[in-house]
Amino acid sequence: MNQPLQIQVNGRQYRLPQQPTVIVCVDGCQFEYLEAAASAGVAPYLKHVLTEGSVFQGDCVVPTFTNPNNLSIVTGVPPAVHGICGNYFFDPAADGGRGAEVMMNDPAYLRAGTVLAAAADAGASVAVVTAKDKLRKLLGHRMKGICFSSEKSDQVTLAENGIEDVLGLVGMPVPDVYSAALSEFVFAAGVRLLDTRQIDLMYLSTTDYVQHKWAPGTQGANDFYAMMDKYLRRMDELGAVIGLTADHGMNAKHDPKTGQPNVIYLQDLLDDWLGKGVEAGGARVILPITDPYVVHHGALGSFATIYLPRDADRDAVRQRIAALPGIEVVLANAQACARFELPPDRVGDLVVVSGQSVALGTSASRHDLTGLTVPLRSHGGISEQAVPLLFNRKTDGIPGKARLRNFDILDVALNHV
Structure with a gap:
């Protein structure tokens, strides 16, 4: 390396x-998953690292979603700097300036460079493997090197991804997007890249399909961490410095007696309170968890942002939402962006965060929960x-x-190991 x-x-x-330095973002991984697998004896390498x-x-970034945290990790700064404040947002410039709700996957929305791209520019050999393709272009923005997703591992080209025949390299078929195998492919690819190439810096990002389904210590969760354990051990044997963190934790958002989701449907409430819906100039509720992979979560998370009509009494609406059972905090734009380090121009008039066991929705009719x-x-x-940082x-x-x-992980791995 020059x-x-x-x-x-x-x-x-x-x-x-x-x-070789490998940074792993295990989607949805809180400490309890690691500790449960280690104490059950199914993850001996992780037990070794923990001791x-x-x-x-x-701490990860709030909103505790995939895009804001992965981009914070690879840029080393919060969303106020890099601009990616959700998986989904209201872009006032979209649709010819009329504004539209859009996915936040386009690198055009990124306002800061990544450590990965800068390292590659300085002569390092860099590789990125992500489970979901939605992250690939953001993580690999302006980066010279290898960058591909498990999801579309059969579609790689040298021009687009810096590599060919990933399926041949890894020796696995393209995994189902709703499976633990989507993440296993990430780890398997990471090991094969380390084993067959001179890689200086690698970023691996998994999916939280398992964590959405299985609580820490359950068979499904322990099976996942047992799988992960063997690949991490092999990376260690290949001489890699490993830094592991998460983009967010995960909690039950349902009634423990009935199993039914605990949801506050904010759009329904606001339409009722204001006497009009979005189409008639009412409030607009944005759920930044929204992504194409709704089987995971039905687009229900614990963070929402609200755009209010100009004639609405913002403080009255704020207080009324804050009084609802299950709401943790409701903040005006400036307060929310200061507290959570978010870009004000990409956040609504209010930010709503629900409590540990409660999710937020738009309208009940808009959420398809049949996949749950x-x-x-x-x-x-x-x-x-709360997320782990392990080295x-x-x-x-x-x-x-x-x-x-969590976005200190590159600093620790590169400067303090």
């Missing part, structure tokens, strides 16, 4: 890796903010913070 030995990205300094490595409890084969588990709120090596010289953020 000079320089240091890069600066978004105001932070990083040493370029002197040995002999470096272990920290950190088990009681709802989801994320998005403050209650899913398979000892660390030193970490600044004396009370608590790390």
